[in-house]
Amino acid sequence: MRISDKKRSAQLLRLRFASIVIGVALTIASIGLVLLKQQNADSTEKGAKEVNQSTAVRSTPTASASPTKSLESIDTSKLAYNITTSPQFTQSKQLEKIVNRVVDLAKEKNLPTQPLSITLIDIKTGKTAGYQQEKFRYPASVVKLFWMVYLYAQIEKEILSEADFTQYLDEMIKKSDNDSASYIVDKISHTEYQENIQGEESRNWKKKRLQVNQYFQQAGYDNINVSQKTFPISSPNLSQPEGSELILRENRENLIRNQISTQQVARLLYEIYKKQSVSSNSSKKMAKWLTIDAQKRNIKKDDENSDEFNPVRGFLSASLPNDVDFKGKAGLTSNSRNDAGIITTPDGKTYILVVFADDEAYASDWDLFPEISRLALNSMIKRE
Structure with a gap:
């Protein structure tokens, strides 16, 4: 190369x-x-x-936040209570004697018996007795039982979120707080207070609020009225019905008020106890809200603090021994004293006792209801 x-x-x-x-x-x-x-x-x-993720955390509602769905977009008219007919109870002569002795207690204290209504149910046997138990009376805060049930009906259907109402349920049931009850009524009826309302807007507002009645009436709670709020309310500042709240009452001279019979209250408590109201899970939760344990009873039975509602002193649970379980809701105004309870003894005897006394003489008597409860307990324990 x-x-x-x-x-x-x-x-x-x-x-x-x-x-x-x-x-x-x-x-x-x-x-x-x-x-x-x-x-x-x-x-x-x-x-x-x-x-x-950061945005999601910030947008998560707190326990006190309002439900996220628009009030105007929700129709609860087709929401139905899961039980359509009243339970069939059997009239009992034995229970009738107990009820008659309760009426005699009122007579002995020179209290009028015309404003008195009583329902007694032995849950185990399904036997019952009553005194003027179908007569409609003003329930005072006992009406809050029904608002709780209607709330859980909407929670069950995911219309409302339970987490948004824990605080309000505690205050409405445990403390009988009217402001918390007002909030719950607004949300379950999907209405809000309006100072000036008329015409078609007024009719639509009234129709929504009356759906609370419709829910129970369609289930056999005939002629019940549970659509009126309890007063006074501090937000808005109302000592009596005004604005949109007044359209439900028709006029000041002929005020329409809530009306419930002791028989209807006893039925509702029976369905809660039997885990039939709304659902088994919801019934368990409602029963827990209604429980007034022995420690609470011991603290409250002698408490005379007039600045806060006392569900024990002067009511059915005040005279019960510590080993007796009590679930219930009381109501008190200057003209009425009402209480409704599920009582269970240590040996498993369980009964429902509902007493409405729609007269100022009962409102000022702090001894009768505990005496009634003691009489009923001793009589039920002796029954075979």
Whole structure:
């Protein structure tokens, strides 16, 4: 081979080697760019997720937040109570004697018996007795039992969220707070107080509120009225019905008030105890809200603090021994004293006792209801 040929071969080899090196460098650079873009994309996606998660945390409603659904968009007219007919109880002569002795207690204290209504049910046997138990009377805060049931009906259907109402249920049932009750009534009826309302808007508002009655009436709670709020209310500041609340009462001279019979209250308590009201799970929760344990009874039975509602002193649970379980709801106004309870003895005897006394003489008597409860307990324990 000539020298010139050798030189050309060497040059060709150097060119080929340089091409290979350049190709490898370009390939590495390309791979690096791809990896860098992927890393940037992953970083961007991660950042977006963190922003979304942070936003989700901030937007989660607290326990006291209002339900998220628009009041105007919800129709509860087709919401139905899961039990359509009243339980069939058997009249009992034995229980009738107990009820008659309760009426005699009132007579002995020179209290009028015309405003008195009583229902007594032995849950185990399904036997019952009563005194003027079908007569409609003003229930005072006992009406809050029915608002609790209607609330759980909407929680069960996911119309409302239970987490939004825990605080309000505690205050409405345990403390009988009217402001919390007012809030619950607004939400379950999907109405809000309006100072000035008339015409078609007024009719639609009234129709929504009366659906609370309709829910129970369609289930056999005939002629019941549980659509009126209890007063006074501090927000808005109302000592009596005004504005939209007044349209339910027709006029100040002929006020329509809540009306419930002791028989209807006893039925509702029976369905809660039997885990039939709304659902088994909801009934268990409602029964828990209604429980007034022995420790609470011992603290409250002698408490005369007039600044806060006392569900024990002057009511059915005040005279019960510590080993007796009590679930119930009381109501008191200057003109009435009412109480409704499920009582269970240590040996398993369980009965429902509901007493309404719609007269100021009963409102000011702090001894009669505990005496009634003690009489009923002793009589039920002696029964076979």
